[in-house]
Amino acid sequence: MKALIPSGGAGTRLRPITHTSAKQLVPIANKPILFYALEGIAAAGIREVGLVVGETAPEISEAVGDGSAWGLDVTYIPQEAPLGLAHTVLISREFLGDDDFVMYLGDNVLKGGIANLVRAFEERPCDAQILLARVNDPQRFGVAELDGERVVRLIEKPENPPSDLALVGVYLFTPLIHDAVRAISPSGRGELEITDAIQYLIDQGKDVRPHLVDGWWKDTGKLDDLLEANRLIMEDMHEERSGTADGRSRLVGNVVLQEGSRVENSTIRGPAVIGRGTHVIDSFIGPYTAIGDGCVVEDSEIEHSVIMEGCVVRGMHRLEDSLLGKEVTVERSDDKPKAYRLMVGDHGRVGVI
DSSP, X not given: OEEEEEEOOOOGGGTTHHHHSXXXXXXXXXXXXXXXXXXXXXXXXXXXXXXXXXXXXXXXXXXXXXXXXXXXXXXEEXXXXXXXXXXXXXXTHHHHTTOOEEEEOTTEEETXXXXXXXXXXXXXXXXXXXXXXXXXXXXXXXXXXXXXXXXXXXXESOSSOSOSEEEEEEEEEOTHHHHHHHHOOOOTTSOOOHHHHHHHHHHTTOOEEEEEOSSOEEETTSXXXXXXXXXXXXXXXXXXXXXXXXXXOEEESSEEEOTTOEEESOEEESSEEEOTTOEEESOEEOSSEEEOTXXXXXXXXXXXXXXXXXXEEESOSOEESOEEOTTOEEEEOSOOOOOBOOEEOTTOEEEEX
């Protein structure tokens, strides 16, 4: 079995962050989102991975390399434009050959990985298997209608959903999918939709089966979902103290101080992670906060936020539910107490009044 990871999307819902960074490399708990997919694929025993890349290909290639860090063999497949998930299958035909494969969207995060899904597919072969999760708002997703253990219909963002089962960004396919992606036409938004290809298989009488997700799943394409994924992952973190904290500081709960980090006269209440070479001074870092490498946080309070590498945060007496891109500077210009919610792109600078 092989794996295919579409990673060429524009990430419009995370702009301005994705104007300068690949959305799949935005960190969660100080690890790029894409790395969780690679880890899950490796843990499922799959070794050959096709990584579909677009205009952010150089950045993704630099981060992932040849895949050997995960015991994988990565092949890069260029996509001229984000023309749909079925299009990624279409252009990957040579790499995939006649092998079964798992398609794992590069901006999705699953608790527990995909090993159980792959095992179920191998033990009870079918023509396609889709991962589903129960959601409270199925109108926002592609939704599956089931008849026992078979999928009979897929509906994209229905006004009156037939179920609460949303499609998760993980699919298992046999080579029959190649006929399906060639048979369908572009949707109204000009893309070849994978849901249309799966529906084609269903209409042809093929055996398409559901697999309900164990644990949680997050599509990290929006800020709130990314922060929620960060929170969920950090709940399972274990304490690590490779950095240093002086005698005037308090570390409470599961706190990760990565190598070279320094904490001075500050309180860090976990779960929290402080990146390599980051300096925290006279500050409070609250739960579910991940601060990247090479940052400076001084005289500030930060909670439930993702701060990417190289940022400087000074004099912020309340920063929460925020995502800061690389090398952002946020400084306070007076003492009025307020809470701020920010999403700032790379190299930005914010002066707060």
